[in-house]
Amino acid sequence: MLREIDQPLSIEEVELDELQDDEVLVEIKGAGICHTDMTAIDGTVPLPLPTVLGHEGSGVVAAVGAAVTSVAPGDHVVLSFGHCGECRICSAGRPAYCELFAPLNYFGTRLDGSVTLHGHDHGEDVHGNWFQQSSFASRAIAKATNTVKVPDDVPIELLGPLGCGIQTGAGTVLNVLRAREGEGIAIFGLGGVGLAAVMAAKAVGCAPIVAVDTNPERLALATELGATDVFDPARHRDLVWDVMQIAAPGLDHAFDTVGTGPVVRQCLEVLRSPGHAATVGFQGLENEITIDQGHLMLGRTLSGVIEGDSDPQQLIPELIAMHRAGRFPFDRLIETFPFERINDALAASTAGRVVKPVVVFA
Structure with a gap:
């Protein structure tokens, strides 16, 4: 959790809000560290605090809202950026330029102003919803629109960076x-x-x-x-x-x-x-x-x-297929860190010692 700008992240217990009808609860297995997370930590991207970052999450679906049909509990998924899926731009197949991109990814709340996370001890609002996931956590709430089902025979903990960087x-x-x-x-x-x-x-x-x-x-x-x-x-x-x-x-x-x-x-x-x-x-x-x-x-x-002007539902499976064919060895960029060493992973990224750090959950 980020409580102060330019300070190390803290590991704390939080409580998840109830799922809304179009949301997905994901048990996170791995989360990549991206330059955009750094811009939030150093204040370049202004965010309400406290907040939970992480926007290259991958894991297993734990539960789905009542209206979700695209994924089911047990599915392996990669989480990508938030987009509404309904505006003129999304309907044209270019969700990276969604008319609601900023509020869906940067504001720390759902569109209705509610938060997805709450402080465990004193009930404070914790701003999640970073890129509609906040995946620097063992569990994350995402939307069906930014949850991409992937094959279950690929190491799920390594797939998160496909969602952004x-x-x-x-x-x-x-x-x-x-x-x-x-x-x-x-x-x-x-x-x-x-x-x-x-x-x-x-x-x-x-x-x-x-x-x-x-x-x-x-x-x-x-x-x-x-x-x-x-x-x-x-x-x-x-x-x-x-x-x-x-x-x-x-x-x-x-x-x-x-x-x-x-x-x-x-x-x-x-x-x-x-x-x-x-x-x-x-x-x-x-x-x-x-x-x-x-x-x-x-x-x-x-x-x-x-975001590469990409539709994640199309590009992420394409990149996985290229990887399986030996034509896109993205795993060579990755070094994993246990979640409790997340600040070491951030430091390794900032210093350029690791191309793509990924924090993994046991």
Whole structure:
């Protein structure tokens, strides 16, 4: 539980609210740690306190509300982001841009203002509902809409990151950039999102696949996962020029997971014409970047992306199928921590020692 900004999480007993008709109770087996959780802890994303974070949960359905028919007790599930499933955008198959995305994911309450969690000792309201799950807990209340049934022969405790970070990286390559065999792509930033993008690019046959990061271990891992060329920008005074020597007159696609102005600019500069760059790196809602209009001319595109522009009900099973076929080894990014060491897992993520920490429950 987060009780104070920029403080360690505490492990406390809480009581769950009664399920509403469209809700699902999940016994959490594993929960990935994502950069977005960090932005909540450090106050970049303002939240009411106390709150329970965690938005890459996976586990087993324990109970369902009266109106739920898509999953049943005993089903293995992955929890993804909240969306209403009814607005014009959701109905068009793009739930990541749901008209109610903010209140469903960030406000800490249900739409009716009630909370899903209560303090065990003194009955205080505890703000759950973080991405409609708050899965840094042994049990979580989700909605049927963001609960994705998955096969029960895949290690359930490892699947949570498919609900956000890995979905974001792979989904951006597959759904937004729509990369194809033989097309070149550059990926800037090799955390879980960037490395998921590398794997997705490899799976569809992109070439070349250029990976950029300052961490030599991440560059080595990117090579193992499919990158054909890797660059440490600290060692390349003119990174754009060096990248362009690989695939003149430029690459078909570029992907930014960092979010700083210089990196977004480089994404556009390495493109051929036409070409498409996507940015998912988050440095705060007020994060001014500067580009030259010339980099957008002649058909170049810059897209901002949330959650890989994915429908989790479709993409998550697709990624699991790719993994089972040996084409998407996302488990290589994961290191598990027992739940009682959740603050160690957070520290390992912040320091870059682990690509994708996952806390697991016995």
